[in-house]
């Protein structure tokens with residue numbers, strides 16, 4: 392349900408009736424219960440424009456406002472705010488409709504578009520580390536969200552599988568014998584060992600350099616070794632994806648090497664557009680207002696990260712047909728994306744109407760605000776971190792009795808992985824993120840555990856209730872009404888989250904919703920003796936809708952729920 396749009400329509404009707412020939416601006420959610428449910432703040436700007444008194448304008452609007460449908464009450468406040476109260480009967484009916492709908496009343500977009508979400512993008516030379524965690528989690532959520540709203544989402548995993556370091560790795564893979572896969576079990580170590588050989592042994596280093604040339608010129612033997620390396624390396628990433636319950640598959644991989652063939656053409660087309668200039672032997676694009684040019688070809692003929700991204704951009708816009716391309720990548724690459732987006736538009740590689748966005752995120756820090764590292768200063772491997780999350784989650788539920796070992800395992804996974812993901816998604820993505828086990832595994836506060844607990848609590852009500860659920864939702868008191876309005880805001884919130892590529896809108900909403908539900912449930916018992924049948928039925932249904940909304944929200948975040956906690 393597009394709640395705001397519905398209210399805006401009612402206001403527009405009042406404008407029309409009052410002969411105000413303007414478009415009514417949007418209402419906003421009231422910040423305090425005493426301001427009603429929504430607020431219209433447009434009277435002031437309008438008064439200025441029309442040269443009239445704002446309170447007078449507000450009065451004109453209120454006088455013509457239909458208070459027999461969606462709205463029940465309107466009150467002028469301050470210099471000309473209009474506080475609006477929604478009609479409880481209307482709310483009850485809409486909640487009922489949402490409950491009977493498997494999409495909970497959320498419409499699919501009328502004009503869906505093709506969206507490419509570029510996320511995860513690990514580098515094959517190394518084991519995935521915590522730095523890739525944020526991209527993977529935020530990107531997957533964004534993809535889920537857009538998909539749920541009806542867009543056609545194409546996930547793209549732009550893995551780094553090309554570059555001079557592969558010569559070294561392949562030389563080492565060959566040297567370690569037939570079954571390199573054994574050594575590759577620990578990629579980090581493998582990389583270090585190969586680097587050591589490279590630095591220490593001139594013969595090895597020369598061989599590595601030869602391999603670079605050979606791979607690039609398509610030597611089959613080398614390419615096979617390279618492919619083997621990539622396969623194993625990607626397999627490691629896929630273990631992480633599966634632990635994380637993210638939806639990336641091998642089909643979503645479009646590696647850097649995929650664009651190799653197009654790179655000479657990229658250069659040629661930039662030349663045709665008169666965009667290239669030679670500088671210190673390198674081919675560069677100088678952009679207006681930018682000090683540093685975009686280098687697209689080095690003096691030795693080699694291509695760069697930016698060249699590949701230009702090729703990827705035009706592939707995505709022209710071959711895949713994307714109208715929105717979202718790059719979920721570390722904020723430190725902001726300069727890179729700003730520049731390649733500009734070049735892509737200026738060169739016509741990407742049509743003007745395609746929306747290009749860098750969905751930037753901050754770094755992951757430890758409790759003391761330093762970049763996240765292992766105790767001995769190394770990078771924390773993602774697999775280790777996720778395994779630790781599960782172990783810690785087990786500790787949290789250990790005291791609970793009546794669980795089989797199997798159940799504990801499953802629960803620990805759902806809770807532990809959920810906690811890591813939720814904590815990451817719940818902050819403004821552009822801020823640096825402080826990783827804190829105790830906070831993320833708490834039952835209190837804006838955590839996945841709190842959400843999972845609220846969900847399970849509602850399920851326990853349904854386990855205790857026997858018999859059919861019938862009758863209507865009736866909005867009894869104010870708290871019940873706030874809960875219901877919150878439930879109806881689901882679609883508006885999702886739309887905002889999608890527009891801003893901001894998963895923390897979802898977590899903030901879920902937190903508010905779960906908190907409201909808990910308060911509602913404390914005050915308004917459902918199954919207690921003395922609650923009349925109609926009230927009980929109504930509250931059961933509201934609880935059901937709350938649980939379903941929490942579950943759907945968490946599902947978009949890629950977090951599971953359990954019926955018992």
Ligand code: ARG
Pocket residue numbers: 509511512513514549550551700703718720
């Ligand atoms: N492999 C890159 C890195 O680890 C991320 C790739 C992001 N995607 C892109 N199209 N550049 O920094």
